[in-house]
Amino acid sequence: MNPTTPLPTTPPTGAALALHDVRLGHPDGTALPGTVTLRIPPGELLAVVGPSGCGKSTLLRTLAGLLPPLDGQVTLDDEPITGPAADRALVFQHDALLPWRTVSANVRLPLAIRRVPRAERRRSAADWLDRVGLAEYAHKLPHQLSGGQRQRVQLARALAGRPRAVLMDEPFGALDAQTRAEMQDLLVDIVRGTGATVVFVTHDVDEAVLLGDRVALLGSGRVLDVPHPRERAARQAPGTVELRRRILESL
Incomplete structure (x- = not known):
């Protein structure tokens, strides 16, 4: 009989993430130029452009x-990151939902992969689908949803x-622009209550300035404070x- 792991009963404390003179690249040896040093405090929403x-x-x-970094060290709460773990979640541009x-x-x-008890799953x-406004779609298949709805499911x-x-x-x-604005507002509303640290990569400067507490300009090593985060x-x-001008100049 497999052991089960209940979910925590209180919101998590955001993770402190850091990169210390990290050279990014792939295991085949293909390295990106320069190194990255970056500290992301718990609960921050860092936009990366x-x-x-x-x-x-x-x-x-x-x-x-x-x-793995090609050089340097990546840490979570000052402990080296050595592989994937449940304390970090990835959200992609393409929803990657299982169609069946x-x-x-x-x-x-x-x-289920984490063996959380079935009733708790x-x-x-049900709670999260309600929070993203999709409670009535629980028994639908992904192809029956719009792109924005599928992104809500992924979130x-x-x-x-x-x-x-x-x-x-x-x-x-x-x-599309309207759905994107709705998802931005949804993200702000939801993440505000979770305590999670968020690293948000975007090519859209306006999105970065809207969502981020800070904006990291990858490639230049600069990190800029946002004067009015989440205020449209x-x-x-x-x-x-x-x-916005400073970010565009850097690009």
Whole structure:
């Protein structure tokens, strides 16, 4: 009989993530230029931008433990990251839902892998589908949903296991403008209550300035504070306009 692992009963504390003189790349020896030194405090939403090929997706996979650094050290709470773990969740641009599983079953899948008790899996999936506005779609298959709805399912699946860090790789890049804005607002509402640290890669400067507490300019080594994080009405505020200009110049 397999042991079961109950989910934590309180929201997780966000993870402190850090890269110490890390050279990003792939095990075949293909290295990206330069090194990365970056500290991400618990509970921060860090937006990451940079030109194509600078290593944004590689950075996320390194933080997830899917790619080892070619040099330097990557840590979580000052302990080396040596591989994937349930305390970190990845969210991709393409939802990667299993087409033969219902919406609810897709959300429950990572909990089943962790051997969370079945009743608790069902409760958690139902709760998260309600939080992302998809409770009535629990028994639908992914092909019966719109692109925005599938991304909501992916977000619910990522957060259902109460990760301490959520690593997001241009998750809203394929959505139309209205749906993208809705997903941005949903992300802000949900993450605010989880305590999780978020690293959000995007090619959209406005999205980075809206969502981030800070914006990391990968490739230049600069990290800039955001004057009005998560305030859509502050788009034309002088500090926001200046930050957008500085980011665009760096790109």
